[in-house]
Amino acid sequence: ALVYNSEMLFPEYGVHFIAVNDGVDSVRGDSEFTAIRNVFNEMYAKDTSKKIRATWQSKGRSGEHLTTIPPYGYKKDPENKKRWIVDEEAAAVVQKIFALCMDGMGPTQIAKWLQENKVLSPVAYCYENDLPTTSKRPTDPYKWATKTVVHILERLDYLGHTVNFKTSKQSFKSKKVLWNDPADWVIFENTQEPIIEESVFLIVQKIRQGRRRPTKMGDMGMFSGLLFCADCGGKMYLCRANHFKPEQEYYLCSTYRKDRTLCSTHSIRRVVLEEIVLRNLREAIQYVTQYEDDFVQRAADQSLRERDKELAQKKDTLAQSQKRIAELDVIIKRLYEDNISGKLSDERFIKLSRDYELEQTNLTNLVEHLRQEVKEQEKQKVNVRQFIAAVRKYTDMQQLDASILREFVDKIYISEVYTPDENEPRIKVREIEIVYNFIGAFDFEEAREQSQAAQKEKKTGVA
Structure with a gap:
């Protein structure tokens, strides 16, 4: 590159090139050693780059943070610059962002909510609190970019881990930063205090994988992305209108809506579904609270x-x-x-x-x-302990919301069957299968009956 610049590019554009240390002046003509000197200079730069890269590799694989500026929510410990501590004010915003995502809001909606509530953006927060940053001071301190919210929601550092080698460069000449495959990242767990619980982080990642746009009425349904037809596997869509009462809103198989010959309706009213799921979650909480040891064994065996x-x-x-x-x-x-x-x-x-x-x-x-x-x-x-940790948060569940739903439920399947009695008129009924986070599908009512029977048998044997 240096040879090309000095011998071709500079003369072509009339550039007067002077290298004082090397005694080069393009007006007087290049020395015959200039080309050789340029090659050696490039070799020296390449060798220096290799040594720096080796130093970074050694540092990164020893568990040290490679980034000089901690992510939003953390700051450097004044007593140990290599250690991160939680920045309480910023960490509260990070937790709120995850909570809003659990409530069903997307990154764009979250960014809008933060701006409306006058929450300082990460860069503005750094300038306000004299924290290091590489970005310029924003003109609007409350303007949040959607990509900033996405980056926060996907960042593993908030679990208390150190994540190194997320990016790289093609060569020492290139300034372009490339994202490495996550399989090549080097992760050191529990190196700082976590800001987000692992269960919450995993649920948010699932929500992000099945993300949906808000409806035309401007909100996101509670069961959005969770409800599926058990027969065709298609998503269930919420059907409603401005003149509908809440009890008239219902879910419908998306395949049936596109082509009625491919599947049946599988329709179920929203209020009925909410009532069934809430009752099921209450049964789950009651069973796990009373028979925790039995639950751990049964869930592990079933899974x-x-x-x-x-x-x-x-x-x-x-x-x-x-x-x-x-x-x-x-x-x-x-x-x-x-x-x-x-x-x-x-x-x-x-x-x-x-x-x-x-x-x-x-x-x-x-x-x-x-x-x-x-x-x-x-x-x-199977991660039964994660499910138990979620249960302990809700000892008395009065009503269902999107946050609670996503903390417990992975998917819900709606099937359409008819009553088997041939002597009676055929009645179409709905069967609902709930697949829980961490443990999969689990029949809590049956498990409770078995645990009660085993407990009763044990007492009878002792007597």
């Missing part, structure tokens, strides 16, 4: 059985798909041989080979997807 069953099905599908891919290789080879020998016309060969190759491509994609799912599922473990 293990369900996971093993689902895992076995996926592995079987994976094996069958791989076998079919191998068969297709043989079929395509035979088609080619038949075409060469004249047994199969060119037109027929092109059509058949295209169909088989398309099937093989689809199967290859399916195999890759199944491998990833199997790998992830083998890592998953």
Whole structure:
């Protein structure tokens, strides 16, 4: 680059180039050693870059923070500059942002709420409190950018962890910052006091993965992104109008709404669903509070059985798909041989080979997807303690809101069945399956009956 600049670019644009230390003056002409000197200078810069990179690697892998400025919500400990402590005022804002997300608000809505409530933006807060920052002072101190809220909601540092090597550069010449794959991040857990509980952080990430836009009426439904049709797997949409009363609002299968021949309505009124879910959560809290040890054992056993069953099905599908891919290789080879020998016309060969190759491509994609799912599922473990921690927050649940719902519930499935009695008129009923965070689907009513029976049997045996 230096050779190109001094010998081609500078003369072309009439630049008078002088290097005092090296005795170079472009007007008098370049020395024959200039090109060699430029090469050595570049080698020196590259070597220096390697040494600096090695120092940063050593520092980052030892658990030290690589960033010189702590994230919003933390500040440096005056007694130990390498240690972060919680900035109470900013941490309260971070917790509020997570709480608003739990309530169903998106990043844009949260940014608007913060601005309306006159909350200083992170940069403005730094200037107001004499904290270090690399950004310029904003003209509007209360203006929050949506990307700032997104960055806060996704930041692992708020769990009390140190996260290093999130970014990198292509070379010492490039100024462009590249984001590394999360698998390449180096994470040191519990290096500072957490601002956000792990259960809350995980729930927010799930909300972000299934994020939805607000309705035309300007709000986000409580069950938005949580409700699914048990038969087709489609999302359930909230149907309402300005003239509807609250008890008239209902959820409908999205597949049915698009094409009535593909699925049935699966409709359920919103107030009925809220009442059922609230009653179920109360049963869960009551059971876990009374029979915590039984719950831990039952949840762990049930999760293990369900996971093993689902895992076995996926592995079987994976094996069958791989076998079919191998068969297709043989079929395509035979088609080619038949075409060469004249047994199969060119037109027929092109059509058949295209169909088989398309099937093989689809199967290859399916195999890759199944491998990833199997790998992830083998890592998953039931986290009963996280669920118990959530239960202990709500000993007396009077009403349901979006925050409570998302803290407990992962998904809700609505199925449509008919009464089995042939002597009576067929009645369409709804079956509701609630999949909880951390433990999956769990029948608390049945578990309570079994625990009560076991307790009664134990007392009878003692007597």
